[in-house]
Amino acid sequence: MTPILFIDKLSIDADGKRLVSEVSVSVAPGERVGLIGESGSGKSLTALAAIGLLSDGLKAKGSILLDGHQVIGTRDRDLVPLRGTSAAVIFQEPLTALDPLMKIGQQIGEAVRRRARRDGRSADRHAVEVEVMDLLDQVALPDPKRMARSWPHQMSGGQRQRAAIAMALACRPKLLIADEPTTALDVTTQAEILELLGRLVRDRGMALLFISHDLPVVASTVDRVVVLRHGQIVEQGTVGDVFRHPNHTYTQTLVAAARAFDTALGLPA
Numbered sequence: 374m375t376p377i378l379f380i381d382k383l384s385i386d387a388d389g390k391r392l393v394s395e396v397s398v399s400v401a402p403g404e405r406v407g408l409i410g411e412s413g414s415g416k417s418l419t420a421l422a423a424i425g426l427l428s429d430g431l432k433a434k435g436s437i438l439l440d441g442h443q444v445i446g447t448r449d450r451d452l453v454p455l456r457g458t459s460a461a462v463i464f465q466e467p468l469t470a471l472d473p474l475m476k477i478g479q480q481i482g483e484a485v486r487r488r489a490r491r492d493g494r495s496a497d498r499h500a501v502e503v504e505v506m507d508l509l510d511q512v513a514l515p516d517p518k519r520m521a522r523s524w525p526h527q528m529s530g531g532q533r534q535r536a537a538i539a540m541a542l543a544c545r546p547k548l549l550i551a552d553e554p555t556t557a558l559d560v561t562t563q564a565e566i567l568e569l570l571g572r573l574v575r576d577r578g579m580a581l582l583f584i585s586h587d588l589p590v591v592a593s594t595v596d597r598v599v600v601l602r603h604g605q606i607v608e609q610g611t612v613g614d615v616f617r618h619p620n621h622t623y624t625q626t627l628v629a630a631a632r633a634f635d636t637a638l639g640l641p642a
C-alpha cells in the first residue's frame with residue numbers, strides 16, 4: 374500500500390548545526406504511528422517538515438512524500454492545497470489553530486466551507502450549520518449550540534483542544550498529525566482527549582502521526598512507535614515489541630519508567 378506519508382532520510386540543519394539526522398518514517402493509510410522522544414529530540418521539526426512548515430533558516434534535506442507529493446524544495450503556495458486535505462495538524466496549544474477573534478462555530482464553519490469548495494460543492498448556510506453541530510457533537514463538546522457561539526477565551530483548555538480537533542476533522546484529512554495534543558492538559562482531560570482521538574481516527578480510517586515525549590500516552594493510541602533521540606531514530610517497531618523487548622538503552626529507560634509508574638499504581642506490569 375502506498376504510504377500517505379513517506380519520509381526518507383530527512384535531515385534538518387540550522388546554522389550548520391544538524392538538528393534531525395537521516396530520519397525515515399512512513400505512515401500507511403489508516404495506520405497510527407507514534408513519534409516519541411525527549412524534549413529537543415526533533416519530533417516537532419520532523420512533523421513540521423512533513424507539511425512544509427519549517428521556519429525560515431531551517432534547511433531540510435532528503436525526501437518527504439506527502440500523499441504522493443514531494444514536500445522538500447516545493448514552494449509554499451504549491452503545498453497549500455495539501456494542508457487540510459492530505460494532512461491536518463493539531464498542536465499542543467489549541468490557540469495556535471484557533472482565531473481568538475472568531476467564534477468557534479464560525480471558525481469550524483469556515484473550514485467546512487473551504488472543504489466543500491475544494492470538493493467542488495457549494496455549502497449553503499444551513500448545511501454548514503448542521504455539519505458544525507455534528508462536528509462539535511463528535512468531539513463530545515457539551516451543549517454544542519452554546520459552544521458554537523463561544524469565543525476561544527471562554528472555553529477551557531480541554532474544550533479548546535476538542536474544538537481544534539473538530540476544525541481538523543472538518544477538513545477530512547487523510548493523515549492527522551497530532552503534536553503533543555494533550556501535554557498542556559490535566560491528566561483526566563488528557564485521557565479523555567486521547568480516547569476521543571483514538572476513536573475518531575479509527576472510525577474515520579484516518580492515518581495518525583502522534584507525537585509525544587510520553588511512551589504510555591503514545592502506546593494506548595498507536596500501532597507502531599518510532600523512538601527519536603538527539604535527532605536520530607534509535608528504535609522502531611510495534612508497540613507490543615518495543616514494550617516487551619526494548620533494544621536501545623534509551624527505550625529501555627522509557628519502558629522502565631512507564632512500568633515503575635504502573636507498579637506504583639498497583640497495575641500489572
Ligand SMILES: Nc1ncnc2c1ncn2[C@@H]1O[C@H](COP(=O)(O)OP(=O)(O)OP(=O)(O)O)[C@@H](O)[C@H]1O
Pocket residue numbers: 387392410411412413414415416417418419428430431586
Ligand atoms: N527554528 C529553529 N532554529 C534553530 N533551532 C531550532 C529551531 N526549532 C527547533 N530547533 C532546535 O531543534 C531541536 C529539535 O527541536 P524540536 O522542536 O523538533 O524538538 P521536540 O522533540 O519536538 O521537543 P519538545 O518535546 O520539547 O517539543 C531542538 O534542539 C531545538 O532547540
